[in-house]
Amino acid sequence: MKLLKHSWASVLTLALIYALSHSIGSIPPLGKIFNPFTGFYQNAAQAVLKDQSISIPGLKGTVEVLYDANAVPHIFAENDEDLYKAQGYVVAKDRLWQMEFYTLVASGRLTEVVGDRALEFDRYNRRIGMARAAKEIAKNLEKDPLSLSILLAYTAGVNAYIDQLTEKNLPLEYKILDYAPEPWSPEKTILMLMNMRSTLNGGSSDYRMSNVAGTYGQEVIEELFTDYPTLESPIIPSGTAWPFTPVAVPEAPASPMAPQQGQVSMNIQEPRPEIGSNNWAIAGEKSATGLPILANDPHLGLSLPSIWYQMQLHAPGVNVYGVALPGSPGIIIGFNQDVAWGVTNVGSDVMDFYQIKYKDATKKEYWYENAWKPLDLHQEIFKVKGKGDVIDTLRYTHHGPIVYDQSSDKNFNQNAPAGHAMRWVALESDGSDLLAFHYLNRAKNYDDYRKALLYYTAPAQNFIFVSNQNDISITPNGKLPLKWKNQGKYILDGSLKSHDWAGWIPKEQNPSVKNPPRGFVSSANQHATDATYPYYLGWRFASPERGLRINQRLEAMQMATPDSLRMLQNDNFNLAAQRILPTLLGILNQNPAIATRPELKALAQWNQSNEADAIGASIFETWMETLMYGIWEDEFSPEKKQMTYPTSDITFYLIQNKPTARWFDNAETKNKVETREEIVAQTFQMALDTLTKYHGAMENWAWKSVKKTEINHLVPAFSSFGRKDIPNGGGKWIVNATTRKTGPSWRMVVAVDKNGPQGFGLYPGGQSGNPASPFYDNMIDPWVKGELNPLVYLKTKEDPSSKPIARLTLTNQ
């Protein structure tokens, strides 16, 4: 009794300490977090940049890092190995949590830190095989001495930072989610790149198209799902000669798709049209200086910390400035003394699905070329935080992993449900994307650029290039499958050799153009080429408006400066509205019930530009969604029928050229045939109803309030770490491609010159990944206004323009 009386407080204290040291469910370890000596207030103290000297084992010389006024590190090393080591250290110092987070996503290990709410997401990411491919790539690169030395140096730098961490200075997210960083490794760098492959190449509408073809037949495909839009301005200008003799293209088999076994239903996202990008470059003849200027703005999901990290890397033989991906060595988009380059996504069809016939329900063999072939089985273990392990089996065919088994209730095969194996370029394990960037960072001229591109595998990018020798060029580049026409537009037949990917387009035959007569090159994820290119790349690319608008403006540009290109990056003109609105307004003006509506007047008076305050933009954009829904939902519902809508290009074409097409009728209304005029009026009313419901009176319909751009933290639950209601213009088919959650993730303009480049740029975030740093989101406000920061390109570390706010010295002592 005495014992109990005098020890209960001790027991309670220990229980309290234990409970508040660990996260429980989604509650962080409150004791650690709120203690001002170990918790989040320590991250505020860590956020202050100050002069430091750090020892990194194995460094060959001394590395100086100067942080400029925007907290951009300028690294000066005595050799490449030290340079990459320092890059790893410096990036980890600002972005460690983020870079490890990406690797957890790609390897399907999020459950280890956030628990079972991530299980399905993890399961999908494991099934598509990124972790296994990353392992294989890392292993292959061990045989390539240069790639290996880059990876190992970068890894050592990151680990030097991790080794210094204590409980106090652990990045905030680790504290809140209650886990600690693992050592970095070359494989993790590859996983980071896998994440980009997945973001940019990870969509498929094959099964949706199979459903369309199975339901409506090839005639409707040819009418509504054409291989080339009615309006287009391809990346390689029409008329460009192909300077090579093409290799033989495999012959198309009798049927382009697997025989249908009922409706196919899969939970794979469609290619994401809003994940696109712009880049362009003008030749000297169009610029004020007589030398080229280049612009690039990759559009990605906007997040905090940002996907990009600005830095300058200087060592003997290299002096490059630009943005890096946290976790990956080198500069991805940038410029050096002589050249500048940038990338946009090609978006060709590089993810195909094959229907697999299993021998029986054990799913150990599948049918291929009239024989049973064994599947490779791999066991995957998910460690779920707060729960036990979950086990899944991955099955690999010679095409690639089985991503999905058709649910048995929809399947006609009595033995086992049909599986769907994926052939995906992201799982290709040859080449070295790293070396492509290593050599681009050091390129001096056009020939160096062309050589660097040959190392690149995926995700295929439109590499744009300028040099101070007055060359401009663009090359849709990467490892591209050699396909028969429309191969992979539908689900392929996994039992036929003729449906396999037969080979690859020779890399030197990837489309490319150098110094075209029009004086500029550009890309906006549209078709890479017109129909004269001898190879099939895909049937659906980004909507043509951004590309058309960019090319219109570049065509007219003369005596351009970097500011002219900056203004084009911020162009909000709505080419879709210019194209279709006159026709639609003409129809509505015939409708007495609508013709006098103030909303219609507002739309008619709108200047067809998606400015932040434009009410007309809100009406138009909302209406385009209800219009597409009104015309196509009955026949091609993505949810109810697992199909996909025809493009807006085809829709506009029908409205203007086939006013009596049967598609305007709403198939769900019996005994009534709707006309184009009725659908136009109904969907206009639907748009107004939607706007009124969510935003009230018309005066509140400013485009920024309807679009509601937001930049969230990578952990969605950390909502207060993000920014909401960002007041800018733009839109999905606007050059300024800002949507609710995506947009220009880095804007850069570079004028090359014999005396060194002039660069401008920023991204919607900040250099520091620390939410307690003033450099966490300091570039968002200027980004909203469309401004660019001058980029500080130092020729030497003694350069008087450096004005560093802090110096970091790395030595091996």
Place this chain on the structure above:
Amino acid sequence: MILFSLLVVLGLAVSFFGPWWSIGFVCFILCYQLGKSAGAAFRLSALAAIVVWGGASWVKHVQAEAPITDKMAGLFQSSIPALQGLPSLGVVLLFVVLIGGLLGGLSGLAGFQVKQLFK
């Protein structure tokens, strides 16, 4: 008063180096040695921990170059409606006072109790 001053000074000193609960360790030892009653041990220890944690939090809040107090308070305000009306510094200090006070107070009380056990 001597006990309270010692709790604050030593509690602050160990907090700079030790784990997050180290002020509890100081409260335990000091109340074991100098505690007069269970109530006083609890009250003085809780108050000392509140002074140390609350004071340090306030200093860090003032020194912070970015609105981290708002961000952290927001994490809790978004899931706990009762906190939504409070200013963010108030939310943070509420947690600091509750956790620090409870840890300090219980540890002090525990120290005092354990001494009784060995009497």
